[in-house]
Amino acid sequence: MKLIFEKSAAGRRGVRTAPTDVPRISIRTDLLRQEPANLPELSELDVVRHFTELSRRNFGVDNNFYPLGSCTMKYNPKVAEHIASYPGFADLHPLLPQLRMGGMLTQGALRVLHEIDLLLREITGMARFTTQPLAGAHGELTGMMIMAAYHREQGNKKTTVLIPDSAHGTNPASAAIAGYRVVSIPSNENGVMDIETIKQHLNDEVAGLMLTCPNTLGLFNPHVKDICDLIHSVDGLAYYDGANLNAIVGKARPGDFGFDILHLNLHKTFATPHGGGGPGAGPVGVKKKLVPFLPVSVVTKRDDGTYALQYDRPKSIGYIAPFYGNFGVVLKAYVYILMLGKEGLRRVAENAVLNANYVKEKLKGHYRPAFDRLCKHECVFTISQRMAQNGIRAVDIAKALIDKGFHPPTVYFPTIIAEAMMIEPTETESKETLDSFIDAMIEIAEQAENEPEKLKAAPTTAVVCRPNETAAAKNLNIACS
Numbered sequence: 001m002k003l004i005f006e007k008s009a010a011g012r013r014g015v016r017t018a019p020t021d022v023p024r025i026s027i028r029t030d031l032l033r034q035e036p037a038n039l040p041e042l043s044e045l046d047v048v049r050h051f052t053e054l055s056r057r058n059f060g061v062d063n064n065f066y067p068l069g070s071c072t073m074k075y076n077p078k079v080a081e082h083i084a085s086y087p088g089f090a091d092l093h094p095l096l097p098q099l100r101m102g103g104m105l106t107q108g109a110l111r112v113l114h115e116i117d118l119l120l121r122e123i124t125g126m127a128r129f130t131t132q133p134l135a136g137a138h139g140e141l142t143g144m145m146i147m148a149a150y151h152r153e154q155g156n157k158k159t160t161v162l163i164p165d166s167a168h169g170t171n172p173a174s175a176a177i178a179g180y181r182v183v184s185i186p187s188n189e190n191g192v193m194d195i196e197t198i199k200q201h202l203n204d205e206v207a208g209l210m211l212t213c214p215n216t217l218g219l220f221n222p223h224v225k226d227i228c229d230l231i232h233s234v235d236g237l238a239y240y241d242g243a244n245l246n247a248i249v250g251k252a253r254p255g256d257f258g259f260d261i262l263h264l265n266l267h268k269t270f271a272t273p274h275g276g277g278g279p280g281a282g283p284v285g286v287k288k289k290l291v292p293f294l295p296v297s298v299v300t301k302r303d304d305g306t307y308a309l310q311y312d313r314p315k316s317i318g319y320i321a322p323f324y325g326n327f328g329v330v331l332k333a334y335v336y337i338l339m340l341g342k343e344g345l346r347r348v349a350e351n352a353v354l355n356a357n358y359v360k361e362k363l364k365g366h367y368r369p370a371f372d373r374l375c376k377h378e379c380v381f382t383i384s385q386r387m388a389q390n391g392i393r394a395v396d397i398a399k400a401l402i403d404k405g406f407h408p409p410t411v412y413f414p415t416i417i418a419e420a421m422m423i424e425p426t427e428t429e430s431k432e433t434l435d436s437f438i439d440a441m442i443e444i445a446e447q448a449e450n451e452p453e454k455l456k457a458a459p460t461t462a463v464v465c466r467p468n469e470t471a472a473a474k475n476l477n478i479a480c481s
Ligand SMILES: *Cc1c(COP(=O)(O)O)cnc(C)c1O
Pocket: 070, 071, 135, 136, 137, 138, 168, 170, 212, 216, 241, 243, 244, 265, 280, 282
């Protein structure tokens, strides 16, 4: 494909605009260009073809299966996008008045913010939510700031937060930014946090714990309630990383396990596509004793049935995002939850778990499962001994999948598993799609054992070939010829 500048032909143009009727003003000559800008000259058709071609080089869940573990790259119903684009929502200005004249325009949006709070409370077992945080990591930071505010108010001098070694990297980062020292707790032989190890690290310095359950290995910790009780026994708070709630949504509630604070990723579980740097939302829910610390503003429903934003909250940790967070993302989650209902949400979890276990069972004769037992929403494999002897690494399997038309799984995470391949099929994939992925993985496994040098050359069909990883760090121009 030619670069857009290479397609340029002098004098060619797409549109001709009418002569301007804006009066000319004089601009200081030292601010003017000395030479005309070097812009490509193209017809409208050239431009349409250029961008269409670029879009075809992208891979998204609308193209094919995208099992990027821990990222929940599921299909999000288009109806939620459609409703979020209604002008009554999309064109709202955040400074429109809440009541009086403009109330006509904003009461509906405030109602959405109020009602999603109620829905998320019911889904998670928490007392109240803020929908302001703009991402999962931002929710974690908000939660850890609430934890710190609570201990300050109690007069507790606590310094440390316990986090398992399988945690998403944002967990220790959030705890550290909130001012805590992080103690990393090694996973036990079952791949989960061990009660006895936690006891060894438990003391009055412990402000709390951050736990992902099921964790990034897709494993549920059966002792999760006891772990929360232990943390509470030293007046600590238990934080639940609910980024991947589709593992348990509708089936179990972190609030019932004993967690005091949690965040959800609306851009994983609740109808906003995840990735590409697009907008997300990481609402934070807390138990009753922590409600006063939630960020401003919060939405309340008044006795007369109108909705209003409350700013007068003396214990609040303050503003953590402009205005009301990513309202469009919150709105899509609201549509999604109402559309699925209780039963539908339960089936999200059931099918997410069923699909992950189906893939695990079908592939376990070809790759080594990190833990060969029932998993939740994702499963982690590593390479077989024979593959290792052939010099095959997880990255080779991932690159070969690109040639088969699939997005690779997450590789080399969690870091506690060597050559990890983390597969999250999600609940929206059909058995036929899973079967074609499984067939591709099995073909690749056979090649890895019998013709390893072929795999080393993959991908051969992609725009970007296999870059030399060391060289690519210094030279970004890695396009194949
Ligand atoms: C994705 C994820 C996060 C972080 O969410 P972002 O929105 O990317 O900041 C945190 N924890 C877990 C377990 C995750 O999977």
